[in-house]
Amino acid sequence: MVAQRDASWSPLLDPAAFSAARYDRLGHRIGALLGSTHHDIALVPGEAVVALEAVARELGGGGGRVLNVATSVYGHLFGQWLAAGGATVTTLTPSVPGQPIPLAEVTDALDNGPWAAIALVHGEAASGIVNPLAEILAAARSRGVPTVVDAVASVGAEPVLLGDEGPDILVIGAQKALGGPSGLAVAAVSETGWGLLARPAGAPSFSSLSLLDLKRDWLDTDRTAIPLTPITHDLWALEAAVADVEDEGLGMRVARHRAVARAVRAGLAGLGLRLWVDEEERSSGLTTAALLPDGVDRSTVLALARDRFGVVLGTGSSEVDPRLVKISHTGPRAAFVPAAGALAALAGAIELASASGSPRLDLGAGMAAFTASWIASTGGAG
Structure with a gap:
């Protein structure tokens, strides 16, 4: 005997379509929240660690020397992905594990360049610390070093903006202080940031771990077809979270x-x-x-x-x-x-x-x- 299937309708099983135009507006709304003046906003399907790996591998694809500030396991993972992409990685850790990185240690390391970029995590949920982001960005900018920031957890809980004094690449997770879904991440990339990225040697012509593919297949197109088809529920949830932040400020x-x-x-x-x-x-x-x-x-x-x-x-x-x-x-x-x-x-x-x-x-x-x-x-x- 075949079991009777419950025919009750659920909006979770039949969500309304999320149009390409709405998807495009959502990116612009996120950029506006963050004070973006010259960053592209790319929505990356998957938990935020997917976007971090995508950035790290293609940053590594440029093959330069990268100063990687590691104040938790995520910083060390980022360094491993950088090296796998082809970068020469110098890892800088605080003298006391789990504590913020002292600014003086960062400036000393920056002076031992040249560096293709510096990468760091802003707020560390693992230990309840926050690294001195504004000061590190200023120190790097004064030395002409581009900046890559993992702000997966900190956006919404700590000051992070994308103006002229912001990072060149910023990765955001929606599920933390923004109160959104865990299945979508955001990457904000400036013109300088795009110049840091390159497809790693031997990488396929298409990859789900590629910001360059998102740029090619969405940002540089007429934006009529959403790339990689994110889960529709996550798009609606992210839009609702963005609206909440807009309302609150x-x-x-x-x-x-x-x-x-x-x-x-x-x-x-x-x-x-x-x-x-x-x-x-x-x-x-x-x-x-x-x-x-x-x-x-x-x-x-x-x-x-x-x-x-x-x-x-x-x-x-x-x-x-x-x-x-x-x-x-x-x-x-x-x-x-x-x-x-x-x-x-x-x-x-x-x-x-x-x-x-x-x-x-x-x-x-x-x-x-x-x-x-x-x-x-x-x-x-x-």
């Missing part, structure tokens, strides 16, 4: 993320926990990291926060301190209620995980500091 969204980060930092300090990054200007608007007290098992804290309080906390990558835990306040979580709940869940999980059973944290002081900071930043809104 990109600057206001950045301010909201920074206000939440400031409040979480205050709350963690009030609890008596040590912050992973001491200075606020070096900490990310995406996530805030702190170190667990000595003798408290991190895996136990994570399990208790999830199972007892319904909150998923994060950890750093392998090179970061094994005591590190993170509170994410990205996108829809950049608001009072989810951030306060995560802070309380972390405190409760630490109390339950404490071997002595006696209180280790001052929950009242932590929540009071969190709330006071939030009110000071926002007047209590949101």
